[in-house]
Amino acid sequence: MKDGVNGVALAVFIFFFLVVTVMGFVASRWRRAENADNLDEWGLGGRSFGTWITWFLLGGDLYTAYTFVAVPAAIYAGGAAGFFAVPYTILCYPLVFTFLPRLWSVAHKHGYVTSSDFVRGRFGSKGLSLALALTGLLATMPYIALQLVGIQAVLDVLGVGGGSNWFMKDLPLLIAFGVLAAYTYSAGLRAPALIAFVKDALIYIVIIVAIIYIPIKLGGFEHIFAKAGDAFAQKNPATGKPRGSLVSGPDAQWAYATLALGSAMALFLYPHSVTAVLSSKSRNVIRRNTTILPLYSLMLGLLAMLGFMAIAAGVKVKNGQLAIPQLFEDMFPDWFTGVAFAAIGIGALVPAAIMSIAAANLFTRNIYKDFIKPDASPEHEAKVSKLASLLVKVGALIFVLTMDKTVAINFQLLGGIWILQTVPALVGGLFTRWFHRWGLLAGWAVGMTYGTWRAYDTPSATQDHFGNTNLIPFIGEKGYIGLTAFALNVIVAVVLTLVFKATGVRDGVDETKPSDYTADAGDPGVAEELPPATAGATGGH
Numbered sequence: 001m002k003d004g005v006n007g008v009a010l011a012v013f014i015f016f017f018l019v020v021t022v023m024g025f026v027a028s029r030w031r032r033a034e035n036a037d038n039l040d041e042w043g044l045g046g047r048s049f050g051t052w053i054t055w056f057l058l059g060g061d062l063y064t065a066y067t068f069v070a071v072p073a074a075i076y077a078g079g080a081a082g083f084f085a086v087p088y089t090i091l092c093y094p095l096v097f098t099f100l101p102r103l104w105s106v107a108h109k110h111g112y113v114t115s116s117d118f119v120r121g122r123f124g125s126k127g128l129s130l131a132l133a134l135t136g137l138l139a140t141m142p143y144i145a146l147q148l149v150g151i152q153a154v155l156d157v158l159g160v161g162g163g164s165n166w167f168m169k170d171l172p173l174l175i176a177f178g179v180l181a182a183y184t185y186s187a188g189l190r191a192p193a194l195i196a197f198v199k200d201a202l203i204y205i206v207i208i209v210a211i212i213y214i215p216i217k218l219g220g221f222e223h224i225f226a227k228a229g230d231a232f233a234q235k236n237p238a239t240g241k242p243r244g245s246l247v248s249g250p251d252a253q254w255a256y257a258t259l260a261l262g263s264a265m266a267l268f269l270y271p272h273s274v275t276a277v278l279s280s281k282s283r284n285v286i287r288r289n290t291t292i293l294p295l296y297s298l299m300l301g302l303l304a305m306l307g308f309m310a311i312a313a314g315v316k317v318k319n320g321q322l323a324i325p326q327l328f329e330d331m332f333p334d335w336f337t338g339v340a341f342a343a344i345g346i347g348a349l350v351p352a353a354i355m356s357i358a359a360a361n362l363f364t365r366n367i368y369k370d371f372i373k374p375d376a377s378p379e380h381e382a383k384v385s386k387l388a389s390l391l392v393k394v395g396a397l398i399f400v401l402t403m404d405k406t407v408a409i410n411f412q413l414l415g416g417i418w419i420l421q422t423v424p425a426l427v428g429g430l431f432t433r434w435f436h437r438w439g440l441l442a443g444w445a446v447g448m449t450y451g452t453w454r455a456y457d458t459p460s461a462t463q464d465h466f467g468n469t470n471l472i473p474f475i476g477e478k479g480y481i482g483l484t485a486f487a488l489n490v491i492v493a494v495v496l497t498l499v500f501k502a503t504g505v506r507d508g509v510d511e512t513k514p515s516d517y518t519a520d521a522g523d524p525g526v527a528e529e530l531p532p533a534t535a536g537a538t539g540g541h
Contacts (some may be wrong), residue, residue, distance in 0.1 A: 005158065005159040005160060006157075006158050006159055006329065006334055006337065006338075007334075008334035008335055008337075008338060009158060009329070009334045009335070009337040009338035009341060010158050010159075010160060010338065011338065012335055012337075012338025012339055012341075012342065013154070013158065013338045013341045013342050013345065015338075015342075016198070016202070016338075016339070016342035016345075016346065017176070017179075017342065017345060017346070019198065020195045020198055020199075020346050020349065021179050021183065023191075023194050023195050023198065024179075024182075024183030024184075024186075024187060024191040024194070024195055024353075025182075025183050025186060025187065025191075026194070027183070027187040027190040027191040027193070027194040027195070037378065037379040037382045037383075038378035038379065038381065038382050039113045039361055039364065039365065039378070039381050039382055039385055040111070040113070041188065041382070042188035042189070042357075042382045042385060042386065043113060043188060043189060043275065043357055043358075043360070043361045043382075043385055044113060044189060044275065044278055044279045045188065045189040045190050045193055045279045046279075047108065047278065047279055047280070047281060048279075048281050049193060049279050049280050049281060049285070050280070050281060050285060051285050051288050051289065053193055054276065054277075054279070054280040054285050054286075054289055055289050055292060055293065056193070056196040056197050056200050057192065057193045057196050057276050057279065057354070058273070058276045058277070058289055058293060059196065059200050059293065059296050060192060060195070060196030060199050060200060060347075060350035060351060060354075061192075061196075061272050061273060061276045061350070061351050061354045062089075062267065062273065062293075062296070062351075063203070063296050063299070063300065063347070064146070064147055064150070064347055064348065064350075064351040067085075067300060067303060067347070068150060068203070068303065068324065068343070068344045068347050069149070069150045069153055069321050069324055069325070069344065070146065070150075070321065071085045071300065071303060071304050071307075072303060072304055072305075072306040072307035072310065072323065072324045073307065073320040073321050073323050073324065074307065074320075075304050075305075075306075075307025075308060076307040076308075076310045076311060076315075076320055076323040076324075077243075077244070077307075077320045078232075078243065078244035079228070079232045079243075079244030079245045079246055080244070080245055080246055080247050080248045081244065081248060081252065081256065082304065082307060083301075083304055084256055084259050084260045084263065085263070085300060085304065086297060086300055086301045086304060087260040087264075088259075088260040088261070088263040088264040088267070089264070089267070089294075089296065089297045089300055090264075090294060090297050091260060091261060091264035092263075092264035092265075092267045092268060093290045093291075093293060093294055094290075095264060095265065095268075096267075096268040096290055097287065097290040097291075099427050099430050099431070100268060100277055100286050100290065101283040101286050101287055102430045102431075102517045102518070103115070103118065103274070103277065103278075103426075103430055104277060104278060104280065104282075104283045104286050105283050105516060105517050105518055105519040105520065105526075106118060106121075106122075106430070106512055106516045106517050106519075107278050108278075108519065108521070108526050109512075109516045109519050109526055110511070110512065110516070112278075113278070113361050113365050114133070114136075114271065114274065114275075114358075114361050114362050114365050114366060115132060115136070115269070115271070115274045115422070115426050116129040116130070116132045116133040116136070116362060116365065116366040117129070117365055117366065118426070118429070118430075119132050119425050119426060119429060120366070120370070121510075121511045121512055122429040122433065122510055122511075122512055123425070123429065123433075123435075123437040123440065123507075123508045123510070124437065124507070124508020124509040124510060124511070125437035125441070125508045126370050126371070127437075127441060128425060128437050128440055128441050128444075129366050129370065130366060130367065130370065130371070131441055131444050131445075132366075132422050132425060132426065132444075133362045133363070133365075133366035133367055134367075135418050135419065135421060135422055135444075135448070136270070136271040136358070136359065136362050136419070136422075137271075137359050137362055137363065137392075138415065138418055139270060139271075139414075139415030139416070139418045139419045140270065140271055140272065140355050140358065140359045140392070140415070141359070141392065141395055141396055141399060141415075142396075142399060142414065142415055143270070143272075143351075143355055143415055144352050144355045144356060144359075144392065144393065144396035145396040145397075145399040145400045147348035147349070147351055147352040147355075147396075148173065148176075148177065148348065148352065148396060148397060148400045149321060149400055150321075150344055150345070150347065150348040151173060151176050151344075151345050151348045151349075152173050152400065153319075153321045153322050153325050153344070154325050154341045154344050154345050155172045155173060156322060156325075157322060157325040157326050157328075157329050157341070158329075158341060160172045173397075173400070174397075176345070176349070177393060177397050180349050180352060180353060180393065181356075181389075181390050181393050183353075184353045184356060184357065184389055184393075185386050185389065185390060188357060188386075189275065189279055189354065189357055191353055192349075192350045192351075192353040192354045192357075193279070195346065195349065195350050195353075196350050198346060199343070199346040199347055199349075199350045202339065202342060202343035202346060202347075203299070203343045203347055204299065205339070205343075206339060206340045206343045207299050207302055207303055209332075209336070210306060210309075210328075210331075210340070211302045211305065213331070213332075214306075214309050214313070214327070214331050215309070217331055218309060218312050218313060223312065224308050224309055224311075224312040225246060225308065227311060227312040228246060228308040228311045228312060229246050231243065231311045232244040232245050232246065254479055255479055255480065257479075258479035258480035258483050259479075259480040259482075261480075261483065262416065262417075262420055262480040262482040262483040262486070263416055263482075265420060265423060265486075266416045266419040266420045266423075266482070269419050269420075269422055269423065269426060269427070270355075270358075270415075270419055271355070271358035271359055271361070271362055272351065272354045272355040272357075272358040274358065275354060275357060275358040275361065276354060281521055282520055282521040283519075283520050283521070284520065306324050306327060307323070307324075309327060310323045310324060310326070310327040313327055313330060313331060315327050315330065325341065325344065328340040328341065352393070352396070355392075356389040356390075356392045356393050356396075357385075357389055359388070359389070359392045360385040360386070360387075360388035360389035360392060361385055363384075363385070363388045363392075364376075364381050364384045364385040364388055365381070368381075368384050368388075369381060414452070414455050416482055417451040417452070417455060417481060417482035417485060418448060418451065418452075420447070420451075420482045420483070420485065420486045420489075421443075421444050421447035421448050421451065421485060421486065421489050422444070423486060423489075424440055424443055424444070424489055424490055424493050425440045425444065428440075430517065433510050434497065435493055435494075435497050436496065436497040436500040436501060436505065436507050437507055437508045438496065438500055438505065439492070439493045439494070439495075439496035439497035439499075439500055440493050440497075442492050442493065442496050443488075443489040443490060443491075443492040443493030443494075443496070444489060444493075446485075446488050446489060446492045447485040447486060447488055447489030447492075448485070450484070450485045450488055451481055451482055451484075451485030454481045454484070454485070455481055
């Protein structure tokens with residue numbers, strides 16, 4: 001690690017940060033409707049994004065600072081186990097191709113802003129809608145925190161914020177947080193949509209350069225794998241076992257597979273994923289994106305290799321989250337180190353903005369309006385959502401400043417366990433109305449309780465709870481805890497649905513009809529694009 005502040009890299013980083021900050025504020029006037037004081041405009045960008053904007057937005061949303069920092073950090077720490085992120089991003093697209101267009105159609109038809117809106121309308125249950133909204137909020141908070149950890153990792157390696165007291169040490173992060181909060185409040189979803197173009201371009205440039213330039217400096221991939229294999233073969237003093245492996249052993253393959261499958265099932269159910277999807281202008285935009293988004297999975301596979309390169313380069317860090325930023329500083333010229341760090345920093349700002357907007361929409365629509373102020377006007381909804389987005393960011397910032405950052409990925413994966421418990425109501429509801437609302441609610445409660453308890457009961461060498469066991473977080477003896485909790489959820493929902501139907505317990509009223517799930521832009525009641533002068537509270541429908 002270089003001593004002091006890397007001035008050239010810091011200057012380049014600040015330049016790109018200022019560029020995206022300006023873009024964030026300019027976005028408030030980009031394709032803005034005259035009536036912008038409603039959630040369709042602020043929270044969904046007017047539901048008007050086409051294929052390429054949606055592609056960049058979803059890419060910026062799903063491939064985050066977590067991608068740049070935590071995935072190769074997992075490879076650096078334990079080897080092949082960290083590659084689970086690659087197959088799960090491949091598996092998820094065929095899954096979402098089957099249900100996301102249906103969600104877009106019914107949401108556009110009825111003016112739903114969140115997935116909880118759909119569940120309330122489909123099952124006639126504010127309680128079930130509230131359960132899913134709370135789940136989304138819980139799962140999103142550590143995910144936003146993980147983006148802030150990515151920014152902090154970059155700032156640490158740059159040598160910025162090394163004051164003697166906590167305030168000076170974290171001041172750069174506080175500044176970045178303040179800028180993010182300001183332009184998100186001002187421009188809503190349009191800000192990350194516009195910035196995503198810069199973010200994705202920088203990331204692709206950095207990955208292509210890194211995957212070519214660094215191996216040349218290190219003597220080729222054969223040397224890299226040999227050095228990594230030797231490092232993983234060494235015994236971990238805390239466990240007495242090898243640090244990791246280049247290939248997952250037979251005893252870890254089921255755990256690896258179930259974690260990849262469970263993560264794939266959960267990825268597009270996060271509130272920020274749903275928000276990006278609902279912002280597109282037609283169901284065909286969603287279908288096209290599920291066919292071209294796997295290009296990012298290729299990038300992810302190359303990115304994961306950086307973990308092996310960090311080992312071969314002799315990077316030594318106590319916090320694995322710093323491994324890749326440190327690799328970049330050690331390998332690249334200072335000016336390109338600044339570009340790489342800007343890619344990570346902006347790669348954190350884009351998803352953090354979308355996540356905070358999505359969480360704010362959940363709070364406003366499914367907590368505030370449903371239970372506190374049912375007569376809230378569209379303008380009032382937008383104002384509450386803007387304020388809620390600020391509070392969500394503050395909560396994530398507190399999480400980062402007070403929690404052990406080395407386990408940030410564990411808490412994000414705990415969010416994956418929680419989000420999986422929304423599958424029966426959300427995905428199931430898109431295809432069938434058979435489930436009883438109380439059965440779904442009971443199944444959700446069982447899945448959430450079991451998943452959280454098992455995750456809490458997982459120790460590691462550094463912590464008693466929520467530990468990173470065998471470097472695949474939250475894996476039980478038989479497989480991924482999230483899938484086990486999901487299976488219990490489904491069993492309870494099915495059994496209780498049968499019981500409630502047999503005993504005549506009253507179910508909710510379904511406000512949707514079959515044709516709603518295949519409606520497309522231009523069909524009766526489905527606007528092709530919200531016109532600037534007439535955009536309304538429910539999409540102008």
